[in-house]
Amino acid sequence: MSASDQTSAAASPLGWLANQPYLLLSITALCWAGNAIVGRLAAGQIPPVTLSFLRWSLAFLIILPIAWKHLKHDWPTIRASLGTMVALSLTGISAFTAMQYWSLEHTTALNTLLLQSAAPLFVAVWSLFLLGVRLTLAQAIGVALSLTGVLVILLHGDLTALTGIAFNKGDIIFTLALVIFGLYSVLSLKRPKIHGLSFVGFTFGCGAACLIPLLIWELVSRPVMQLNTANLLSTAYVAVFPSTVAYLCFNRGVQLIGANRAAPFFHVVPVFGSVMAIVFLGEHPQLFHVIGFVMVLTGVFVASRKTSAPSG
Numbered sequence: 001m002s003a004s005d006q007t008s009a010a011a012s013p014l015g016w017l018a019n020q021p022y023l024l025l026s027i028t029a030l031c032w033a034g035n036a037i038v039g040r041l042a043a044g045q046i047p048p049v050t051l052s053f054l055r056w057s058l059a060f061l062i063i064l065p066i067a068w069k070h071l072k073h074d075w076p077t078i079r080a081s082l083g084t085m086v087a088l089s090l091t092g093i094s095a096f097t098a099m100q101y102w103s104l105e106h107t108t109a110l111n112t113l114l115l116q117s118a119a120p121l122f123v124a125v126w127s128l129f130l131l132g133v134r135l136t137l138a139q140a141i142g143v144a145l146s147l148t149g150v151l152v153i154l155l156h157g158d159l160t161a162l163t164g165i166a167f168n169k170g171d172i173i174f175t176l177a178l179v180i181f182g183l184y185s186v187l188s189l190k191r192p193k194i195h196g197l198s199f200v201g202f203t204f205g206c207g208a209a210c211l212i213p214l215l216i217w218e219l220v221s222r223p224v225m226q227l228n229t230a231n232l233l234s235t236a237y238v239a240v241f242p243s244t245v246a247y248l249c250f251n252r253g254v255q256l257i258g259a260n261r262a263a264p265f266f267h268v269v270p271v272f273g274s275v276m277a278i279v280f281l282g283e284h285p286q287l288f289h290v291i292g293f294v295m296v297l298t299g300v301f302v303a304s305r306k307t308s309a310p311s312g
Helices: 003-011 013-017 021-042 048-080 082-103 109-116 119-131 137-154 159-164 169-190 196-210 212-221 229-257 259-280 287-304
Strands: none
Touching: 021 082, 021 109, 021 229, 021 259, 048 082, 048 196, 048 212, 048 229, 082 169, 082 196, 109 169, 109 259, 119 137, 119 169, 119 259, 137 259, 137 287, 169 229, 169 259, 196 212, 196 229, 229 259, 259 287
């Protein structure tokens, strides 16, 4: 690509968006908030591995036409780092989403959102173990502030209600899923230097393929998914928005600012979930929504700011 072509691409709306990490990660959070709502609605209607397999298979088919030429070009590099690529597919695609949908059959929305706000902690732990990267003071303060904001929203401003929450089987499953996704977030920084479309194309397809053994087991051990309008719409949504759109945005955002600085955006997911509940479920906004929202956004800003390099 010539210099003029690169300048033209950067000036295009998509080129501009590709270099806006905070906007990309906000779009990711919005899509994943919708995924939590749809996943909860699908619980009991679509078996978890079936939903996960259909999600990634359809996402792979969606992305393949535009990713194909990049996959062909990058295949030698992918093959040279096949172990890392399969590990990324297993963690961020197969295991995380199947366990997420499984957990939604056993736990409440409140518990799930509370646990999800702990995701930056798992990213920080994996970053420390695998990369030797420690949280800065600003990042720690930002994570704590945004977590408090999440709790304000979820507990309706009454933080004493936290002591009355009981964790169950679904909470344990979802916590393990978050540990796995934290590993994916950090491992994604070790991915080979390939085009972003090659990366999602391979991981979507490989992740779906890795689910086939579990899918076969599920099909013979549980009732199969009914082909009705609600189930088809749920499947279509999770294939397009929390998969294709969100993962493209998330991977690019992590690439631009790193896993630790991107992790606080997990806190925006339950905030968007609360907004969706207000808009789509008719819940009335209250003062604690505003206070919590401001705290979350402030925490994300503090934690994701790029610290200035020391002088000297």
